[in-house]
Amino acid sequence: MSSFIGDWHALAVLFVAGVIPNQIWRMLGLWFGGGIDEGSELLVWVRAVATAILAGVIAQIVVQPPGALASVPDWLRYGAVVAGFAVFMLSRKSIFAGVIAGEIVILAGKYWIG
Amino acid sequence: MTAGHCHDIAALCAASLDRAFRQPYSATVQTHSDTPVALPPLDSPQWQTSFRAFLWGARSVGSTVLTLVLFATYLGIGALAHDSGFSLGWTLASTAFVWAGPAQIIVITTLGSGATIVQSAIAVTVSAVRLFPMVVSVLPMMRTDETKRRHLILVAHLTAVTLWVECFRFLPQVPxxxxxxxxxxxxxxxxxxxxxxxxxxxxxxxNLSQLLGAGILMLTPLAFLFSTARNCRELADVIALVLGLLLFPVAALLNSGVDILVSGIAAGTIAYGVHRARAVA
Incomplete structure (x- = not known):
């Protein structure tokens, strides 16, 4: 059981670093929802920053890959993203088609390199 | 005109108002509202108990493609957590209590790469702001005169982009x-x-070979990139996404521990600046 939970310290860190900062916005939405102008300039900026942070997270996984992904050469990871994106655009923005195409490139490329 | 009709019209108005206000997401909403939803008619006895309604909701998980995307994303998050050294219990707790893919990935990647708790918390706080307008727009769709705030806590917790999108598709067909x-x-x-x-x-x-392990880890960035790209409609969103991708490697050179925050705020602010400049012009 202890290996399932790991150490309790990590779980406490999860709540402080992940759960509370995330839930705070949902609860604020629940409490103050009525009085906020959704078209306000502040929300436009906030949404742009949130999108860019998400983009940074995506870039981090591809540029500084964790674990097994680090065994794949840089050019192949970038190639998989580019190929997936091309198929995504060509398939009239099908997320599914894009993901499958990117996966085929990375798996075939890695298999081929050995 | 019955009370049911009134509610329905109110819901439709809420949905269309919401589309007008929240343009970045409306592309997704429109695509999905084309597909018919197999739910009982509004006056069916199937809706007589809350428990039945709960079951219909749970069954509806099977009638959306987004479930598949979510499955792939969380497959990737599971693999990412493993390779970043977190326990399975920790991973499941993060899914149940955070319930927002981007925030979970931020916590896993930042803590896994040695950032402090405060740095991770700041990055998560900023990334989670998008939940605020989602909650604000979803709750009016299910409020009735008897609804108390505490009845909506679990709904607020469950609100994330997938549920948010599906509310607009399913709820008009639910009493x-x-x-x-x-x-x-x-x-x-x-x-x-x-x-x-x-x-x-x-x-x-x-347990997998490096080949398949790499494939699973790659699911997360691919699924997030495309679902974010699909939600872009205004120029500001596109610029934020593209610049956010390009500026991260630059910010990473600083090695500040908050690289994602630096590139995110810079790219987002530039995108907002372009939005303002166009609005003025």
């Missing part, structure tokens, strides 16, 4: 007094799918 139960069912169903995906991804990352 208003059963909507909270329906969303509880749908949300809990989605959480269960993701917990299963986490477990499978975690186990696969532990």
């Amino acid at each position: 208003r007094n059963r909507r909270i139960a329906f969303i509880h069912g749908l949300g809990c169903g989605l959480v269960c799918v993701c917990l299963i995906a986490n477990t499978i991804g975690y186990a696969l990352a532990a």
Whole structure:
């Protein structure tokens, strides 16, 4: 059981670093929802920053890959993203088609390199 | 005109108002509203109990392609957590209690790469702001005169981009007094799918060859990139996405521990600047 939970310290860190900062916005939405102008300039900026942070997270996984992904050469990871994106655009923005195409490139490329 | 009709019209108005206000997401909403939803008619006895409505919600998990995307994403998050050294219990707790893919990935990647708790918390706080307008726009769709705030806590918790999008597709076909139960069912169903995906991804990352392990880890960036790209409609969103991708490697050179925050705020602010400049011109 202890290996399932790991150490309790990590779980406490999860709540402080992940759960509370995330839930705070949902609860604020629940409490103050009525009085906020959704078209306000502040929300436009906030949404742009949130999108860019998400983009940074995506870039981090591809540029500084964790674990097994680090065994794949840089050019192949970038190639998989580019190929997936091309198929995504060509398939009239099908997320599914894009993901499958990117996966085929990375798996075939890695298999081929050995 | 019956009370049911009034509610329905109110819901439709809410949905169309919302589309007008929240343009970046409306592209997704429109695509999905084309597909018919197999739910009983509004006056069916199937809607007589909350429990039935809950079950209909849980069943609806099977009638959306987004479930598949979510499954792939959480398969990737499970694998990512494993390769970053977190336990399975920790991973499942993060899915159940955070319930927002981007925030979970930020916590895993930042803590896994040695950032401090405060740095991770700041990055998560900023990334989670998008949940605020989602909650604000979803709750009016299921409020009735008897609804208390505490009845909506679980709905607020379950609100994330997938549920948010599906509310606009499903809720017009659910009687208003059963909507909270329906969303509880749908949300809990989605959480269960993701917990299963986490477990499978975690186990696969532990046991698979490097080839397939790399493939699973790659699911997360691909699924997030395309779902974010699909939600872009205004120029500001596109610029934020593209600049956010390009500026991260630059910010990473600083090695500040908050690289994502630096590139995110810079790219987002530039995108907002372009939005303002166009509005003025």
